[in-house]
Amino acid sequence: MKDLEIFKKKFDPYLKDYLNKKILDIKKYTRNKSVIDYINYAKKITLINGKRIRPYIAYLMYESLGGKNMKNALKLLVSLEIFHSFGLMHDDIIDKGTFRHGTLTTHIYITNKLKKEKRQGDLIYIGNSQAILLGDILFSWAMEGLNTNTDFNPKIISKVIKLFYQMADEVIVGQMLDVDITTRHKVSKELIDEKIRLKTAGYSFIKPLQIGASLAGGETNEVEKFCKEFGLAM
Numbered sequence: 001m002k003d004l005e006i007f008k009k010k011f012d013p014y015l016k017d018y019l020n021k022k023i024l025d026i027k028k029y030t031r032n033k034s035v036i037d038y039i040n041y042a043k044k045i046t047l048i049n050g051k052r053i054r055p056y057i058a059y060l061m062y063e064s065l066g067g068k069n070m071k072n073a074l075k076l077l078v079s080l081e082i083f084h085s086f087g088l089m090h091d092d093i094i095d096k097g098t099f100r101h102g103t104l105t106t107h108i109y110i111t112n113k114l115k116k117e118k119r120q121g122d123l124i125y126i127g128n129s130q131a132i133l134l135g136d137i138l139f140s141w142a143m144e145g146l147n148t149n150t151d152f153n154p155k156i157i158s159k160v161i162k163l164f165y166q167m168a169d170e171v172i173v174g175q176m177l178d179v180d181i182t183t184r185h186k187v188s189k190e191l192i193d194e195k196i197r198l199k200t201a202g203y204s205f206i207k208p209l210q211i212g213a214s215l216a217g218g219e220t221n222e223v224e225k226f227c228k229e230f231g232l233a234m
Helices: 004-029 033-047 053-064 070-094 106-116 123-147 154-181 189-215 221-233
Strands: none
Touching: 004 033, 004 053, 004 070, 004 123, 033 070, 033 106, 033 123, 053 070, 053 189, 070 106, 070 123, 070 154, 070 189, 106 123, 123 154, 154 189, 189 221
16 A cells, blocks of 8 residues: 555544444443543544554555555554554643644643533633543553554564554653753754654654564564664655
8 A cells, every 4th residue: 555545544444443442441431421522522633634644654664574464454553543643632732732633622622612511610721631631541542452462473562562662752752852942042953853853753754664664573673774764864
């Protein structure tokens, strides 16, 4: 699947199916209409208009290194997109964003809903808090999708999970650097480069490439070097 739009059409049904299953699990815990509504909105934000760049890049590497099991690869790579949605949900709060792909960001949607219902308290703070918690749920779902996977050899899954955690550490540290930079009067080129390497190059290109390579069982020193050099160049 060399075309991104073709990939997205193949990939999105797996993403939607997994989210629906997780929402059914949530309904076993609570029937609170507000909580269920917020979680359904997180699903909407995850599905709407995203490009699916990270799972696409991982899949291209998987396919390039001889991976043949398209269905199971797509099911596993759903975790990459859900993790991305988690990151964006928290990022929107940090950046005070109001729209994502033309749709109200989660914290704004919740705040507006609370105001409409004439709830009490600091509703902006509550909206932000609920969106943070929704992001946490998405992170949990992303990791569960990896840790419960039985479609691939356990050694392969172990390597993919290790790379996934490294990616999570890197992008969160990159985001922390990004926030820290906003408080400085002067910022060095080295600090900006470090932030970009962690928050953009590593997260969007290097780690998805390495995850795809590991999934195909084809990660070698040469492949790892290629992933890093290609990712940094992007």
